[in-house]
Amino acid sequence: MTQFVGIPFTLLFGKMAKRVGTKRSIYLALGVYTLISIGGYFMNTAWHFWVLAGLVGLVQGGSQALSRSLFGSMVPKAKSAEFFGFYDVSSKFAGIAGPAVFAAVGQIFGHSRLSIVSLVTFFISGGLILTQVDEEEGIRVARKKDAVGA
Secondary structure, three states, X not given: OHHHHHHHHHHHHHHHHXXXXXXXXXXXXXXXXXXXXXXXXXXXXXXXXXXXHHHHHHHHHHHHHHHHHHHHHOOOHHHHHHHHHHHHHHHHHHHHHHHHHHHHHHHHHOOOHHHHHHOHHHHHHXXXXXXXXXXXXXXXXXXXXXXXXX
């Protein structure tokens, strides 16, 4: 379900980014992920799961593609291996941190409902970090480095 919904919405996210901007589109995805996590707390039937899976499909591919695109636009070509290596390693840490927090909250409270909601902290943190990113300056610096290296 997530993959089926995700394909067309990834393309739509690209179009939306051209209209409203990449950062705003990523903020929207983080907001939807936050709502999905909160909705996960209340999930108690199979159809709730399917609705949440469909909602994940709305934002998953688009948010990932836009995040990589935004990051890539601020990377000097001569340093792309270093920067994308860091990007990959940091995503591995996220793959550990999310389940670790999920498990810890589940152990502390004795059920996974609050574990689902605890993931909201990652989405809020990501949004707060993104507010500190000066996209135009990052692109300008990367292009300047590219021009000097050429």
